[in-house]
Amino acid sequence: MMAVMEIPPFERFYLEQRADVLRHLNRLLPREDAEDAYQETFLRALRAYEQLEHGRYLRAWVLTIATRIALDLLRRRRPTGIAPEQEVSDERPAFAALDHLAAGLPPRERAAVVLRYGYDLDYADIGRALGSSGEAARQAASAGVRRLRRKEIT
Amino acid sequence: MNVSTDLDRRFRDAAASEPALEVAYDVTESPVGPLLLAATDRGVCRISFEPEPEAEVDRLARTFGRSVLRAPRRLDSARRQLDEYFSGERRSFELESDLRALPAFQRLVLTELARIPWGETTSYGRLAARIGKPRAARAVGGALNRNPIAIVLPCHRVLGSTGSLVGYAGGLHRKRALLGLEQGELTLLE
Numbered sequence: 001m002m003a004v005m006e007i008p009p010f011e012r013f014y015l016e017q018r019a020d021v022l023r024h025l026n027r028l029l030p031r032e033d034a035e036d037a038y039q040e041t042f043l044r045a046l047r048a049y050e051q052l053e054h055g056r057y058l059r060a061w062v063l064t065i066a067t068r069i070a071l072d073l074l075r076r077r078r079p080t081g082i083a084p085e086q087e088v089s090d091e092r093p094a095f096a097a098l099d100h101l102a103a104g105l106p107p108r109e110r111a112a113v114v115l116r117y118g119y120d121l122d123y124a125d126i127g128r129a130l131g132s133s134g135e136a137a138r139q140a141a142s143a144g145v146r147r148l149r150r151k152e153i154t
Numbered sequence: 155m156n157v158s159t160d161l162d163r164r165f166r167d168a169a170a171s172e173p174a175l176e177v178a179y180d181v182t183e184s185p186v187g188p189l190l191l192a193a194t195d196r197g198v199c200r201i202s203f204e205p206e207p208e209a210e211v212d213r214l215a216r217t218f219g220r221s222v223l224r225a226p227r228r229l230d231s232a233r234r235q236l237d238e239y240f241s242g243e244r245r246s247f248e249l250e251s252d253l254r255a256l257p258a259f260q261r262l263v264l265t266e267l268a269r270i271p272w273g274e275t276t277s278y279g280r281l282a283a284r285i286g287k288p289r290a291a292r293a294v295g296g297a298l299n300r301n302p303i304a305i306v307l308p309c310h311r312v313l314g315s316t317g318s319l320v321g322y323a324g325g326l327h328r329k330r331a332l333l334g335l336e337q338g339e340l341t342l343l344e
Contacts, residue, residue: 009215009222010175018162023155038157039165047174049221 007055010046017062018042020119024063027102027114028070037073041066060121064129067111071130074107102144109144116141170227176219178228181207185240185335186328189305191229194218197250198232201304203324217255236305240335245272247306256302263297270311273336277315291315299323305332 007013021041025034044065052061102110102118108130115126116137126137169175177199179192190210192200199218204210207224215222226233231249238244251268253261266285270276276284278291278298287293298309304324310332314320322329 007220009211009220011211011223014223018157019155022157022161026155035161035164038161039168042165043168043172046169046172046221046223050174050176050219 005055007049007052007058010049013045013049013058013062014042017059020059021062021066024066024114024119025070027118028067028107028111029073033070033073033077037066037069040069044069057125059119060125063115063119063121064125067115067129068131071107071111102148105144105147108140109147112137112140113144113148166223166225167227169223170225174221175223175225175228176221177214178223178225179207179211179214180224180226180229180233182229182233182236184236186324186331189236191232191236192222193228193232194252196252196254198303198306199252199255200302201232201236201306202302203304203328232306239305242335249306251303251307253302259293260297260300263294264301264303264307267298267301267307267309267312270308272308275311275313275317275333277313277317278320279315281312295321308332311336 008016018038022034022038025037025041028034029037041062045062052058102113105113111130112126115121115129116123121129123134123138123141126141127134130137130140132140170178173195175195177192177194179190179200181188181190181204183189187203190200190202190204190207191198192210192214200210200214202210211222235244235247235249239247251264253264256264262285263281266281270281278295279288281298282288282290282294285294298312299321301307301309301323304310310322310324310329319326319329319333
């Protein structure tokens with residue numbers, strides 16, 4: 001059995017996570033949308049907070065909520081399809097200006113790239129955030145990285 | 155990335171009316187020093203002279219659930235009524251209290267305490283008699299000492315049998331100030 005990690009009062013959780021959540025949303029969305037998504041993220045977190053069973057993955061948990069909200073917004077805004085994902089390469093890119101670069105990617109790839117390389121979440125967590133498997137998350141991140149390398153960004 | 159004051163406030167305002175928020179709290183200034191106010195969706199559950207809210211937030215989370223957030227809007231009515239009380243415009247509070255976390259005896263004492271009107275005082279012994287337990291003055295004192303809702307539940311109006319101030323969780327200088335306010339002496343602390 002893993003030790004149950006204490007879950008802090010919501011106020012403390014909110015203060016600890018809010019800067020990361022806003023940074024994450026700003027990477028995925030235009031500023032105004034990011035602010036709406038920020039509010040929605042923490043309201044959803046608040047509604048679910050009492051049911052949490054342990055405090056081990058609070059950061060991954062709240063970034064997951066934020067990512068889902070951002071993807072829903074992007075889907076509504078950008079109804080055109082996302083480019084199909086192809087071959088897989090798992091090399092880590094050496095990019096410094098991640099935020100700036102990732103901005104042109106399709107939403108799922110962008111979220112996967114940001115969560116993997118910006119936040120160092122593992123693919124299982126990213127898969128949960130994207131509503132897919134860990135393997136699909138890995139493919140989305142790889143496709144995003146390939147696209148960045150080819151500068152296929154809009 | 156810094157969260158702007160405006161964005162932070164918008165979230166806290168929205169959260170204040172969320173039923174999922176077990177406890178909303180705020181810290182407000184008063185003539186007797188900073189007050190921590192807290193309310194559940196049933197009513198005010200805490201008013202304390204607590205300048206450092208960290209420990210209080212932990213206590214609230216243990217008592218009512220971990221969804222505790224500084225969300226000042228839920229405390230608007232309590233804050234306004236306290237302001238009116240301190241400026242001498244209000245003599246009784248129209249606020250619901252949430253006492254469900256307390257033992258039955260303490261609820262009984264506090265409910266009786268709430269009936270002592272503005273400007274009047276009583277003793278621990280008389281309060282004990284009023285709840286039908288005339289020999290429980292000491293237990294009544296204990297229940298008042300742990301009064302979770304200072305000022306609104308007026309434990310400052312209860313004195314020793316000789317009329318001495320005796321104890322007050324917020325300190326005797328505050329008890330004296332509150333009684334002075336109700337005697338028309340508007341010079342409060344500082």
